[in-house]
Amino acid sequence: MSTRLEVATEVGAPLERVWDELVDWYGQARWIPLTTLRVLSARDAGLGVRVTALSGFWLGRLPAGLLDRFVVTGWSPPADGVAELEVLHLGPCFTGEGVFRLTADGGRTRVRAVELFTVPGGPLPNRLVGLALPLMRLGLGWSLRRLAAVAEVPRAERRA
Template identity: 40%
Template sequence: MAQFTVVQEVDAPAEAVWATLVDWPRHGDWAPLTVVRRLPGPSEGAGAGFVARTGVGPLAFNDPMTVTAWQPPKDNRVARCEVVKSGRVVHGRAWFTVTPLPGDRCRVVWFEDVTVSPRALTRYAAPLLSVAGRLGFATTLRALARDVERATPATP
């Protein structure tokens, strides 16, 4: 399996960052060549489902996900969301946490543990897939942070 972790600090409250992260269709605003749509059913919480379509033309693939754990920020505790990826191309799991920090800031940690089909590709290319995933998600989380920071007024 290819694994990677990305950490991004954000100059915005955990609640604002969480709300942005779990607005699934907005992920397409930051992830290159990706469009995300919700699936029928709950839009948040365990059981919510969505599909990220990534790529161009015939090189695009669907990455369906279902939320399996959901703990929004409350009372200054760490928020956590976990998903299972069940696509034909990408399968595995991912999670992110949002940790409140002093001064209306927070830290986002994003983790992925995925297999890419054909499975032999992951077996031989796992280090490359991990580096590519880390670079791609670092770029995505930086773009998300810029959006949330612009939209969140600074507190005195």
Template identity: 35%
Template sequence: MARFTVVQEVDAPAEAVWGALVDWPRHGDWAPLTVVRTVPGPAEGVGAGFVARTGVGPLAFDDPMTVVAWQAPAGDRPGRCEVVKSGRVVHGRAWFSVTPLADRRCRVVWFEEVTVSPRSLTRLAGPVLSLAGRLGFAATLRAVARDVERDLAARSGPR
């Protein structure tokens, strides 16, 4: 099993960052070579589903996910969303939390625990997959932070 955790502080309120993170199709803006589409059913909350298609041409694969836990941030209370990955290539779970901090900032923690098919690949390459995941999601969370901070600045105008 490959596991990794990434932490990113964002200069924006937790509710704004949460809103961006649960806009599932928007993940394709931040994750390289990835397009995300929702599936029929609830758009948010437990039971919401979406599929991330990652790769190019015949080397692309689907990563279907279903939300199994959902608590949006409110006031000082952190938010947390957990998904189960049920694809032919990637299986496991992922979750993120968004914790409000002082001065309208927040901290995002992203965790993944996945197995890649064939499972022997994960056993052999688990440390490499964990490192690649950590580096990839660190870049993704930096992109999320930049977008949300830029959107917030554009809405609030010049200071």
């Protein structure tokens, strides 16, 4: 039994700018609260990139929080008004697929995130996740609005 989480938002920034923020793994802490990412692969862009994300904090080498290990399975940078990032979540807290689809609309960008995932432990934990889905939707929506706020500030201004 899988859970589907879907959220969308509008960003007042061009597609290329939103894409740059989305795939800036280390910069995701600016828009995903309490989250740090570590790139585990030799490169940090394109298919096959492996990342560990922790929503929480590290106690030395031990994670305290929600740990997500994922690999990039789809990498379609902006072209013809569309961009898409696909990841495969490998666990340990959940497994499944995630897709970020960006669509240009003039100087704006529509961002749609879809996560289809399963938590370990069988039907009961997955039913409990289903009960928490409204809160998860709020959290992902809040993160996407923060992504919008970050992308709407030109990089040169942000560094100042």
